[in-house]
Amino acid sequence: MTEKKNWEPKIVAFLCNWCSYAGADLAGTSRMEYPPNVRIIRVPCSGRMNPLFVIKCLMKGADGVLISGCHINDCHYSEGNFYARRRFAVLKKLLEYTGIDPRRFQMSWVSASEGDKWAKVVRELVDEIKSAGPNRLVDRQTHSAEV
Amino acid sequence: MVDELKAKVRELLKNKQVELVIGYQRAADGVSVIPCFVENEKDAELLIWDAYCVYNLSGYLKDYPGKKIGIVAKDCDLRSIVVLLQENQLKRENLFIIEMECHGVIDEKRLKYDTQNQEINFAQKCKGCPSAKLSIADCVIKDKGEKRKTPDDYDEYEPIRKMEAKAISERLKFWQEEFSRCIRCYACRQVCPMCYCPKCVAEQTQPAWFSKGTNLEGNLSWNVTRAMHLAGRCIDCGECERACPVGIPLRDINKKIQKDVQELFSYQAGLSAEAKPLFACFDKKDPDDFIK
Numbered sequence: 212m213t214e215k216k217n218w219e220p221k222i223v224a225f226l227c228n229w230c231s232y233a234g235a236d237l238a239g240t241s242r243m244e245y246p247p248n249v250r251i252i253r254v255p256c257s258g259r260m261n262p263l264f265v266i267k268c269l270m271k272g273a274d275g276v277l278i279s280g281c282h283i284n285d286c287h288y289s290e291g292n293f294y295a296r297r298r299f300a301v302l303k304k305l306l307e308y309t310g311i312d313p314r315r316f317q318m319s320w321v322s323a324s325e326g327d328k329w330a331k332v333v334r335e336l337v338d339e340i341k342s343a344g345p346n347r348l349v350d351r352q353t354h355s356a357e358v
Numbered sequence: 359m360v361d362e363l364k365a366k367v368r369e370l371l372k373n374k375q376v377e378l379v380i381g382y383q384r385a386a387d388g389v390s391v392i393p394c395f396v397e398n399e400k401d402a403e404l405l406i407w408d409a410y411c412v413y414n415l416s417g418y419l420k421d422y423p424g425k426k427i428g429i430v431a432k433d434c435d436l437r438s439i440v441v442l443l444q445e446n447q448l449k450r451e452n453l454f455i456i457e458m459e460c461h462g463v464i465d466e467k468r469l470k471y472d473t474q475n476q477e478i479n480f481a482q483k484c485k486g487c488p489s490a491k492l493s494i495a496d497c498v499i500k501d502k503g504e505k506r507k508t509p510d511d512y513d514e515y516e517p518i519r520k521m522e523a524k525a526i527s528e529r530l531k532f533w534q535e536e537f538s539r540c541i542r543c544y545a546c547r548q549v550c551p552m553c554y555c556p557k558c559v560a561e562q563t564q565p566a567w568f569s570k571g572t573n574l575e576g577n578l579s580w581n582v583t584r585a586m587h588l589a590g591r592c593i594d595c596g597e598c599e600r601a602c603p604v605g606i607p608l609r610d611i612n613k614k615i616q617k618d619v620q621e622l623f624s625y626q627a628g629l630s631a632e633a634k635p636l637f638a639c640f641d642k643k644d645p646d647d648f649i650k
Contacts, residue, residue: 262583263559263567263583266579266582266583266586267567267568270568270575270578270579271575283642283646284642290640293640293642293644294637296640296644296646296649297623297637297644300618300622300644300645300646300648301586301590301618301622302586304615304618305582305585305586305589305611305615305618306582307526308521308529308611308614309530309533309578309611310526310527310528310529310530310531310532310533310534312526317650318648318649318650319649319650320649320650332650348574349573349574349575349578
């Protein structure tokens, strides 16, 4: 497949309601500029994240997946992000092992006051995914492998 | 050894300590082994014990809620019973565990091609079997035979390390080829004592988590999801790999997670029924170097 000109990555970002979502909101209301490649999905807590969400995104053609939540010790539900951290440490290694580019799945902690950090995280993420290229894990038309 | 087992089972049934004992019996072909459900003293005669008793029978335990059940278990089966107890799937007081001292079981698949070789082909899983003995059994039936030794330099994670050392594109190619053979028969799930969800995500339609067809999307999703659901729970009984009709090296994925979990959280599945399951607890010092 020839790479499409002007290809822009599609990134699914799962943001926790209490910190990262508010942080992204702050970045917006503060008129900070960052690439428009992220599609934000609001979740109640990073602990709500199921590894299946990430797997499904990647299989359905998302070029990258980001999970962002409250900093450690700042979780609105006290410990949701601790559970998430454990779960996704394992998933990240597993995806890498099965040959999925580790750049495609990332995590960050962004608090409600860190609009600038959110913009920085997205900028870096988009750069990394651009260097990784389009996700060709599964060809949407034929469902066949494209190695 | 087998006579001791039969006597013990007869005694248990006679004293009404258990209603049923799950063990092994010889199949009609005279070689293979099938599960044996002993409900009366007479049937205890059917029980056998040898290196062909490969199967993990602990998966049957949950089918008898509220009943007192006896089970014949080897080391790996004991570990899976521990995980099931840990996850409140079984009640300890309803179990009578007869531990058979195990020196390794055969590898069914290799045996077929190696009938000339008189030496027993031990299953790969037995080579790395943890020597730490669990003491949860109600009675232990000892083996008088000589103990099989694991070489000191045996590295159970060697194949994993080799795979990790490969380039990422090579790994993708390898696993895509392996998974492309998957026919989604879910034998790996059916045989696994840990896969006890009443409704599996693979069968959910609302939402449909991944394709049900045997395409790459569905196969990769299924196999990664299955492995992920076993993280910190798989005790390496190797049943999934044995049951797989197309020979996908499923243990290589399970072992990878086992290795990571050990390295990241110093956690080993199936060692303590009192410990909390891996993902039901956390440590404030868990690694977070992968998080921005």
